[in-house]
Amino acid sequence: MKRTLYFLAILATAATAFLAGSLYDRGPAGVSPAGRQQTAVNQNPAWQSEADLADMPPGTVAISPERQQTVGIRVGQAEKKTFTHTVRLLGRVAADETRTYFINATIDGWVTQTMPNTTGSFVRKDETLAAFYSSEFLSAGQALLFALSSMDRVRATGKEAGFQKEQITQFKINLQQYKDSLRNLGMGVLQIEEMIRTRKYMENVNVTSPTDGIILVRNVSLGQRFEKGTELYRIADISRVWLLADIYETEPEAFRPGTEARVTLPYQKKAYAAKVSDVLPVFDPATRTLKVRLETENPGFVLRPDMFVDVELPVTYAPAVMVSSDAVIYSGMRKTVFIDRGNGMFEPREVKTGRRMAGQVEIVEGLNEGEKIVISGNFLVDSESKLSLAASGMQPMLEQDPVCGQEVSPRQAEKQGRRVAYGGKSYLFCSDAHRQQFERDPEQYLKK
Numbered sequence: 373m374k375r376t377l378y379f380l381a382i383l384a385t386a387a388t389a390f391l392a393g394s395l396y397d398r399g400p401a402g403v404s405p406a407g408r409q410q411t412a413v414n415q416n417p418a419w420q421s422e423a424d425l426a427d428m429p430p431g432t433v434a435i436s437p438e439r440q441q442t443v444g445i446r447v448g449q450a451e452k453k454t455f456t457h458t459v460r461l462l463g464r465v466a467a468d469e470t471r472t473y474f475i476n477a478t479i480d481g482w483v484t485q486t487m488p489n490t491t492g493s494f495v496r497k498d499e500t501l502a503a504f505y506s507s508e509f510l511s512a513g514q515a516l517l518f519a520l521s522s523m524d525r526v527r528a529t530g531k532e533a534g535f536q537k538e539q540i541t542q543f544k545i546n547l548q549q550y551k552d553s554l555r556n557l558g559m560g561v562l563q564i565e566e567m568i569r570t571r572k573y574m575e576n577v578n579v580t581s582p583t584d585g586i587i588l589v590r591n592v593s594l595g596q597r598f599e600k601g602t603e604l605y606r607i608a609d610i611s612r613v614w615l616l617a618d619i620y621e622t623e624p625e626a627f628r629p630g631t632e633a634r635v636t637l638p639y640q641k642k643a644y645a646a647k648v649s650d651v652l653p654v655f656d657p658a659t660r661t662l663k664v665r666l667e668t669e670n671p672g673f674v675l676r677p678d679m680f681v682d683v684e685l686p687v688t689y690a691p692a693v694m695v696s697s698d699a700v701i702y703s704g705m706r707k708t709v710f711i712d713r714g715n716g717m718f719e720p721r722e723v724k725t726g727r728r729m730a731g732q733v734e735i736v737e738g739l740n741e742g743e744k745i746v747i748s749g750n751f752l753v754d755s756e757s758k759l760s761l762a763a764s765g766m767q768p769m770l771e772q773d774p775v776c777g778q779e780v781s782p783r784q785a786e787k788q789g790r791r792v793a794y795g796g797k798s799y800l801f802c803s804d805a806h807r808q809q810f811e812r813d814p815e816q817y818l819k820k
Contacts, residue, residue, distance in 0.1 A: 429781035431720040431757040432713070440716070445749035447712045450695050452741040456688045457729045459626060461617040463635065463666065463683040465675045467608035473582045475605040478558040481506035482597040484576050491590050494673065495581045498562055501605055502592045503576040509557055513573045516550035516564075519543055520571055585609040588677065608677065613670045615646055617683050618661040619653065626687040627653065627664045633685040635668055637675075644668045644675070646683070692726065693735040699747045700725060700733055701754050709735075710753045712744040718753050721779055737777045774799050774817045775806035794818075 435445065485503035489495060523543035554564050560580045567574055579592075589606035598604070615635060619627060627648050635644040646668035653662035666683065668675070675681070700723065701708045711719040723738030739745070746753055773780050785791055785800040790807050792799050794814050801807040810817055 429719050429721075429779070429784065431760060433718055433753060433756040433760055434716045435718065435753065435756065436716055440749070443749050443752045445753065446747055447744050448696060448699065448747035450693050450735065450739050450741055450743050450745060452691050452693050454688060454691045455694060455729065455732070455734075456686060459623075459685045459687050461619065461683040461685070463615040463617040463681045465677055465679040465681060466614040466616050467588065467610060467677045468612055468614055468667075471583070471585070471609035471612065472588070473585075473607045473609075474603060475501075475579060475582070475607070477504075477598050477600055477602045477604055478556065479506050479508050480597075480599050481577075483592050483594055486592055486594050489587060489590070491587050492676075493587050495585065495587060495607065497581055497584050498560070499581045500578045501581055501587075502579045504579065504598075505576055506557070509554070509559065509577060512550060512553045512557060513567065516547065516554065516567065517571060517573055519546045519550055520568060523547070579604060581605075581607055583607060583609045584611070586673070586676070610670055610673050610676065613668060613675050613677070614649075615666040615668060615681060615683060616663050617666065618656070618659060619664050621655075621660070621662060623662075626689075627685070631685065631687075633666055633683050635666070636682045636684070638680065638682060642674065644670075648685075689727065689734075693739055693741055694732045695735055695739070695745060696747045697728060697731050697733045699745050699750065701750055708754065709739060710746040710750055710757075712746065718746060718757075720754070720757050738779065740776065740778070771800045773802045773806055775801065775809055778802045 481504040483502055484505050487501055489501060495501065523540065526539050526543070551564050555561065557577075558579075559577050562580070563574060563578050585607045587605060588608050589603060591602065592598075592604055629648055629650040631648040633646045633648065635646045636642065646666040649665040649667050651665055653664045655662055695709065699709050707723050707725055708720050709723055711721055713719050721738055724736040726734035726736045728734075771780055771782055771785075772778070780790070780800040780802050782800060785802075788804075790801040790804065792801070792807060792810060792814075794810075795818075799810065801810065
């Protein structure tokens, strides 16, 4: 019996506590806990605003200074400034196409001699790379030597007078034709001059380097037979090289021709000064990037084709309105900042953003220089704003100021007389100054 009475006493105590809590939670009839909290905040004389929330754009919220301090809400100012940013890219060294030489076979033949040079070897101008034989040189070489022998006999007769001068002139013309024939077949100028000097026919034709540079391609071996048009060597002069770097499609304006850049080799204490080429960047459909070309001198031939280098390019952008990246709230396609309207009022405003760099973001539309915005704790303000919209069952229906593009509350514009009718339509303005500008020349702003 005592156990039963003890158990009933416990139940009665629990029921009484539950009932008391329920009555405390309800408070005055018809007022929810959130409503009680808002009522208590609104009745706090220390922060009460004189502005009427009904006149503010939808989603505007009022937050007391105490609560702002508790949740860490901080306010900053939108500044218009010139921004200098250092772009860092990975570049690849490439040979200058205007300094690359292709040595192709002009006739059929076979290789009779090779020199100890390989791909990557450095060679000097007119240095012999290899030698080959071709029967097509036989007639052209003999014709050159016959012309030289005939000219020598005429000159040996004595004084060059009358018809002798005419013969000498004709011999010189024929000699030039035979020299041109040998050059067209692939013999170098130095070897032709050697034949003229020694008056001896040379069976093997030397393949010589047209410039100081490195061998990029070598397609010869001893005894190899080749056909006309075969590429024997490819040589590049790398005293000046290209640097190719990939950039995004939105960045070409930063890489203007003549812009100077700093180029360094990874893990080496060497730096080079490069300039952006006058040639427009080439679009690469595989990587969806633009290939920008820079040019630099290459003393000591340290930079070799296909090497990777670090490219640093200082870029100065035009003055723009910049805010902290933390000030912008991204929700799908919508980007929002909260404007500090004073007296604890925070107005949501949709903006369009541009570049992001060094913790800053560019505001293209929706925000003016000097306006105060929330830069910390804006997620709480955003939550309050969305709750306010959900409670009122409405969405932020704003209209755009045709002068500055800023979104305007219809109710606020109507109350302050900032509505203008033109061409059968009504236009709202965020300030009297913009309304007056529009009234002076409406077509100027409607063309935008």
